[in-house]
Amino acid sequence: MGVALPEAVAAELATSADDHLIQLLTPSGELVADEQFHYTGSDQDLVEDLRTMLLTRAIDTEGTALQRKGELGLWVQSLGQEAAQIGSARAFGSNDLIVPSYRELGVYLALGLDPLEFLGTFRGTAMVDWPTGPANLHLPSFVIGTQTLHAVGMAMALQRDGRVGNPNPDDNGAVVVYFGDGATSQGDVNEAFVFAAAANAPVVFFCQNNQWAISEPTTVQTPVPLYRRASGFGFPGVRVDGNDVLAVRAVTEWALERARSGAGPVLIEAFTYRMGAHTTSDDPTKYRSADEVAEWKAKDPIDRLRTYLLAKGLIDDAWLDGVAAEAATQAERLRTGCVQLVEPDLADSFDLVYTDTPEHLHRQRAEFEAYEASFEVNA
Amino acid sequence: MSTLTMAKALNAGLRRALANDPKVLLAGEDIGALGGVFRITEGLQAEFGRDRVVDTPLAESGIVGTAVGLALGGYKPVVEIQFDGFVYPAFDQIVSQVSRLHFRSHGRLSVPMVVRIPYGGGIGAIEHHSESPEAYFAHTPGLKVVTCANPSDAYWMIQQAIADPDPVIFFEPKRRYHDKGEVDVDASAAPDSLYQARIARHGTDATLLTYGPMVRTCLDAAAAAEAEGRSLEVIDLRSLSPIDDATVFASVRRTGRVVVVHEAARTLGMGAELAARIQAECFYELQAPVLRVTGYDLPYPPSRTEHSFLPDLDRVLDAVDQSLAH
Structure with a gap:
């Protein structure tokens, strides 16, 4: 005879009832409305987003090729996560601090960084190749989840500097920190949630749930959707379609604005998919099915935006050819520049x-x- | 006899331990379907099931902390820390709990568990993937710390560590995972005690004291020295805590000259402890100061400089020259 679960407790544990995935652009490239979240950008912003996503994918592909040729020790692919990264980066304000993990190529390119400025980490010419600007970009961390605590501390500093909750929004700032689904199991991440909640700190926890921590599916980490962890710590969590650049931007803008206003932290779970391997050292065919990969390929973040923009006449084949040529030039520049990185002593x-x-x-x-x-x- | 890589030998040793004792279980990140990032546990989950080869959540403190509970519950957990640089989140559990439960419980509890850690550099990795943290653990009373240097030792030492009633930190030199060697997989018992050092090469002019990844480096150095008419003895410590003093002192008394070689940083590394013990016990037999060839006192550097950071054949022979010049 089983032990009965009180109804109220059971409702809290139910995983399917209200696991609302915030979405503004469907995989087939059609706009859909959401009651709470609205896209605030322009059509031209979306064209620029697609351009950045295409360039990110090209640089990502070239990074993998350079590793295969032995020019890089390792490459960490962002393949499939371009919308989560670029959509969130579009929400940054000038006073916000950005704390990356190690899989944020799209964020870096959205910030206008030159990939040669951070390639040394992967070539082994630098321990951490950290671009000198923008000043609000923190250096990446490679120990899983460790950076979330640093982000909370930075947010506590903003509070003490009077940079939160001012009447003029231009005076306010917040911190956004990137991490993955696997990291949510780390003590550091849970302690970061505790500290952020206790201090009501202006921090946005941006979790890219790409479904896989190397070979471990998210189900190894949690039986409940990750975004729902936040409520237990005392702040809101939302799940957004991480392959929808419009929705990611809308949700991140809301969360950052809320944090800047003094209302406290938010956990965003960007529901996406690691289309590639964990890194170039990994072989995902050993642990996941081709069917699953195909299923997610149909939800590709680039395809849906391209479909939408073509249908709306905001871009055409000539524009796409132009971006492809630009991508080829940048890839060539990466190839040439990689081998010319200064050898360390x-x-x-x-x-x-x-x-x-x-x-x-x-x-x-x-x-x-x-x-x-x-x-x-x-x- | 079988010819195995160190990786395959560890796999075979773990398989035999799982087969022989139903209480043995493995836990760690990616050790199941993937077989671990270095494939040390390849095929073991399929063979022994998910209860005995456990893919854990991504949390090192959790991996070690729950292993303590499993050990107290009568199991013999063998946990894998994916890379040396990721053991630190578990440091509190290892240093404050694993190492001292026997002591804290007045001897009523023991924690028969093994923490496997691939360690060391030389593989062109990014940060946190090339560390040599053995001294932190060897410094901690209550832990036994061992490291294998060849496939045969890997096969036997992992089984001996699992059978040990005390917690054992088991360091695996990842740059040597693909080195091949003869392993007597059918023998009924290990040729040596787990805590016994091994004379890897006999010599008379000087002693190279080393362990783990540097054993091969020192053997190469000794072979090169022979061409110049110098006879170097190479001691593979195998156990870093406890240290097999008798084997070390006997060698030092024969040669009178010692060079300690390790990848870890110099200050308060194993070399410091060995030098102190040797000067205290063999002072009058020493013909020269005990020298150290080690990593510099730096965080492990960018991989394209690691060839300068890691002790190599030339640096070892340079130190031997200095010792012999005394």
């Missing part, structure tokens, strides 16, 4: 460990340089 590492380098590291540097020089003399 270990000697330069010794002064990076501390602000004020202690004597033993000066000695070790001298020891290293003398050792290297001994080969030059012998040669």
Whole structure:
């Protein structure tokens, strides 16, 4: 005989009742209305979004090719997640702080960054190749979920600096932090939720649920939809179609505006799909079905936006050809620029460990340089 | 005898442990269908089922913390930390709980579990994938810390670690996963105790003290030195805690000269402990100061400089020259 679950408790646990996926553009490229969320951008914004998504995919493809040729040690694909990344980036305000994880190529390109500015991480010429601008872009983290706590701390700093809840919205800022479905299991992420809720911190937790943490489906991490975790911590969670750039932008704009106004954190679950491997070191054919991949391919974020813009006459084949040519040029630039990245010298590492380098590291540097020089003399 | 890679030898050792003891279970990220990112557990979930080869949520503290509970419940968990640099979220569980439950419970509890950690550099990886954190664990009373250097040891040591009544941190040198060697998979028992060092090569002029990924480097150095008429002994420590002092001291007394080699940073690395023990016990037999060839005191650097960071044959022989010059 089973132990009965009180009805109210059962309702809380039900996973299908109200798992509303916020969507403004269907996979077949048709606009749909949502009661709460509306697209605020222009048609021209959407054309630019498609351009950025296409360029992201081209750079992503080239990154994979460069790894296969041995020019990169690793490449982390964003394939399939372009709308989640670019849609959310379109919502950033000038005072917002951006805390990426390691799979945010689309965010970087939406910010106008040159991929050669951050390629060194993957070529191994830099430990972390962190572009010098924009100043509000934090460096990426590679330990899963660790950055969510830093983001909350940054949001607490904004509160103390009087940058939240001012009457003039131009005076306000918030923090947006990226992480994945797997990261939601980490203690750090859960502690970040606790701290953000306790401090009512202006932070938007942007979770790209791409359905897979390497080989583990999201069901290994949770039996309930991830966005519903937020309510237990005391702040709202929403699930948005992560392959719908309009909906992602609308939801992220709402969440950031809410955070800036002083109303506290939001968890956004961008429901998307990792079309590629976890990284170039991974082989997804070992653990997921071709049927599943095909099912998601039909929901491709680029296809639906292209279909919509073509149908509306906002772009045409000539425009697409132009972007394809631009993508080819950028890919070529990446190929050429990759092998020209400056080779690092270990000697330069010794002064990076501390602000004020202690004597033993000066000695070790001298020891290293003398050792290297001994080969030059012998040669 | 079978010729196996270290990866396959570990897989065979885990399979045998699972087959021999129904209480053994494996847990970790991606160890099931994928067989782990290094394929160490390949095929084991299909063979032993999801209750014994468990794909865990992505949370290292959770992996180790729940393993403590499983161990207290009578199981023998063997957990996989995916990469060296990801063990730190589990550090509290390992250092504050795993290591001292026996002590805290006045000896009434034991935690027979194994934490497997692929470690070390040389694979061209990005940050956090090339670390050598062994000293943190060897420094912690209550933990046993071992590392294999060849396929035969990998096969036997993982089984011995699982059979051990105390918690064992099991470091696997990932750059050597594909090294091949002879493994007597049909033998009934391991050739050596888990905590016994091995003389990997006999020599008379100087002793190279090393472990894990650097054993092969030191063997290569010893082979090169032989061409120059120098006879180097190579000791593979195998166990970093406890240390097999007897084997170490006996070698030092024979050669009088010691170079310790490890990838980990120099300050308070294993070399520091070994040098202290050797000078205390073999002071009058030493012909030269104990020297160390190690990683520098830096965070593991960008992969395109790792060849400069990692001890290699030339740096080892350079130190041997310095030792012999005394």
